[in-house]
Amino acid sequence: DAGVIQSPRHEVTEMGQEVTLRCKPISGHDYLFWYRQTMMRGLELLIYFNNNVPIDDSGMPEDRFSAKMPNASFSTLKIQPSEPRDSAVYFCASSLSDTQYFGPGTRLTVL
Amino acid sequence: GNSVTQMEGPVTLSEEAFLTINCTYTATGYPSLFWYVQYPGEGLQLLLKATKADDKGSNKGFEATYRKETTSFHLEKGSVQVSDSAVYFCALRGSSASKIIFGSGTRLSIRP
Numbered sequence: 001d002a003g004v005i006q007s008p009r010h011e012v013t014e015m016g017q018e019v020t021l022r023c024k025p026i027s028g029h030d031y032l033f034w035y036r037q038t039m040m041r042g043l044e045l046l047i048y049f050n051n052n053v054p055i056d057d058s059g060m061p062e063d064r065f066s067a068k069m070p071n072a073s074f075s076t077l078k079i080q081p082s083e084p085r086d087s088a089v090y091f092c093a094s095s096l097s098d099t100q101y102f103g104p105g106t107r108l109t110v111l
Numbered sequence: 112g113n114s115v116t117q118m119e120g121p122v123t124l125s126e127e128a129f130l131t132i133n134c135t136y137t138a139t140g141y142p143s144l145f146w147y148v149q150y151p152g153e154g155l156q157l158l159l160k161a162t163k164a165d166d167k168g169s170n171k172g173f174e175a176t177y178r179k180e181t182t183s184f185h186l187e188k189g190s191v192q193v194s195d196s197a198v199y200f201c202a203l204r205g206s207s208a209s210k211i212i213f214g215s216g217t218r219l220s221i222r223p
Contacts, residue, residue, distance in 0.1 A: 042215050101157075
């Protein structure tokens, strides 16, 4: 398997623009997680899905953030409008049991 | 609630030195415990895990033993290499939970 696939790997945008991050989980995995990593705050869980249904979105920082999982092989994390403080590395991870498999991350820079 | 506390870094060692990174946890029931490693520019990957008390997880020369009496899961390696330079995360998954609680990470640097 190719592992968890994320795109784009790098994104540079200007404040106020919409940003969409994409994730393809490992085939057959029924859980999908979105994380954000910064030097100041470390690794934060934003939201996770089970069988395409959002289970816990308590980590989503504010209404500017939204996530969808329209099918078992695709998820998006959208930020609208983006702000400089959203600059971070965003990871997607998937799991079938207790082990999570992380993608390579998307490094987002908001100018 | 569940939580994980690990020693703060950075930790700098010389090659072939002995490594210990401390990790303690707070949890109800019988959580599963993990160590994840993050190499520069990459996502986290599982290094080892233990699912019940007294279990020892091991991989790539690293070991950690699930100690329920001290609520600890310390990571050890007898002889580190430059290639072990990375950030190490201790983590737990509650017995009835789906998500993993990660520690703050410990940055390890190995000098040749």
